[in-house]
Amino acid sequence: xxxxxxxxxxxxxxxxxxxxxxxxxxxxxxxxxxxxxxxxxxxxxxxxxxxxxxxxxxxxxxxxxxxxxxxxxxxxxxxxxxxxxxxxxxxxxxxxxxxxxxxxxxxxxxxxxxxxxxxxxxxxxxxxxxxxxxxxxxxxxxxxxxxxxxxxxxxxxxxxxxxxxxxxxxxxxxxxxxxxxxxxxxxxxxxxxxxxxxxxxxxxxxxxxxxxxxxxxxxxxxxxxxxxxxxxxxxxxxxxxxxxxxxxxxxxxxxxxxxxxxxxxxxxxxxxxxxxxxxxxxxxxxxxxxxxxxxxxxxxxxxxxxxxx
Numbered sequence: 199x200x201x202x203x204x205x206x207x208x209x210x211x212x213x214x215x216x217x218x219x220x221x222x223x224x225x226x227x228x229x230x231x232x233x234x235x236x237x238x239x240x241x242x243x244x245x246x247x248x249x250x251x252x253x254x255x256x257x258x259x260x261x262x263x264x265x266x267x268x269x270x271x272x273x274x275x276x277x278x279x280x281x282x283x284x285x286x287x288x289x290x291x292x293x294x295x296x297x298x299x300x301x302x303x304x305x306x307x308x309x310x311x312x313x314x315x316x317x318x319x320x321x322x323x324x325x326x327x328x329x330x331x332x333x334x335x336x337x338x339x340x341x342x343x344x345x346x347x348x349x350x351x352x353x354x355x356x357x358x359x360x361x362x363x364x365x366x367x368x369x370x371x372x373x374x375x376x377x378x379x380x381x382x383x384x385x386x387x388x389x390x391x392x393x394x395x396x397x398x399x400x401x402x403x404x405x406x407x408x409x410x411x412x413x414x415x416x417x418x419x420x421x422x423x424x425x426x427x428x429x430x431x432x433x434x435x436x437x438x439x440x441x442x443x444x445x446x447x448x449x450x451x452x453x454x455x456x457x458x459x460x461x462x463x464x465x466x467x468x469x470x471x472x473x474x475x476x477x478x479x480x481x482x483x484x485x486x487x488x489x490x491x492x493x494x495x496x497x498x499x500x501x502x503x504x505x506x507x
Contacts, residue, residue: 201504202310203237204297205229206245209317211286213274218282219451219488220319220332228316228484231494232501239505241310245297245317247289248340252299255343256336256370261327265334277329291319291334294483298341299348301481306349306436312469312480312504314441316497320485322364322440323389331362331389337483338440339370342377351435352376357425358383359464360442360485361452363392367440368403375400378432380425382406382417384445384454404428413447413455421464430471435479437472439465441500442485448492458492458499465503480504 210222232240253262268275269288276282294317301313315337322338323331338356345351355378356371358364363383368391371377383392385407392405406420429437443461445454465482472478482504487493 199308199311200239200241201501202301202304202313203232203240203242203501204245204301204313204315205242206293206297206317208286208289208293212290212319213284213286214282215274223490224487224493225316225318227490227494228497231498232316234498237501243300245293245315246300247292248295248299252340252344253295253335255347256326256339258327265329281329281332287319287334290317293317294319294321294337295335295340298337298481298483299344302341302344302436303348305479305481306345306351311478314482314501314504316484318484320442321483322358322360322367322485323362324366325369333366336366336370338364338367338438341438341481341483345436346376353378353432353434354436354438355429355432355434356380356438356440357429357468358440358442359445359461360440361445361449361454362388362442362486363405364440365389365391368396371398371402373399375402378402378404378429378434380404380428382408382420382425384408384410384452387452408454410453411455414457414460417454417456417460418463421467426467426471430475433475435476437468437476437480439468439480439482440485441482443487443493443496446487446489446492446496448489449487451486451488458496461496462499462503465500469503
């Protein structure tokens with residue numbers, strides 16, 4: 199088995215205003231980096247469009263319907279203060295969710311060792327019935343629910359290392375003991391959630407906030423002492439990664455000082471636990487990352503680690 203890479207050109211058709219950080223060039227940068235000969239053995243597939251029933255595993259149906267109805271025929275419209283829709287947004291978002299489900303299907307069935315979905319828009323800020331923070335559908339939550347409903351997974355662990363806290367994922371699983379949500383993120387920073395005291399109804403939320411200026415040493419210590427032990431003791435049937443690379447030192451939207459090797463290290467640590475607890479099953483989903491060079495190098499390091507290098 200090999201690592202599966204899922205992409206789709208529809209990601210380029212989700213348009214935002216000029217100067218907006220969440221832009222098509224993000225996916226172009228990742229795809230270009232993964233065209234290097236180091237990645238020749240990747241299995242590559244195109245993302246399907248998710249059916250509405252799949253999205254509804256994580257979101258309220260009236261919210262989904264309202265988003266579809268709001269999709270513009272032309273131009274770019276504002277959904278909230280920094281989230282925009284264009285005529286191509288809905289297909290891009292549906293394929294992002296479809297990629298998450300397809301990755302879960304193939305990894306859970308043993309057709310792929312693990313998977314990385316390199317699509318946009320991101321998803322971890324999307325709550326049950328709220329689009330925000332560049333996000334529409336919560337792909338990590340959809341991946342977890344797909345594993346549970348289609349593959350009888352009893353427990354799913356999600357680790358989110360984006361520089362911004364995944365308030366949407368926390369919102370969706372706050373009262374659900376079958377999903378562990380663990381996050382490192384900068385605080386104070388958008389969206390303002392993610393205090394260590396936020397633990398969920400069943401203690402299934404693990405927040406490890408970092409401070410502006412923190413780098414590799416502080417990040418790795420938090421992951422090593424707070425995140426990894428909880429994931430391992432949770433004994434998940436699948437590990438999902440919300441792989442945001444905006445904690446990289448080059449990124450303009452955060453002030454953490456991680457390097458691409460930090461993401462590779464965290465990936466290898468998660469794979470170590472996955473090998474012990476869930477037959478190596480890991481599904482990774484692109485979230486943030488807004489400096490193109492930092493994003494490309496970080497995604498490449500992450501995928502190399504998924505490939506066992």
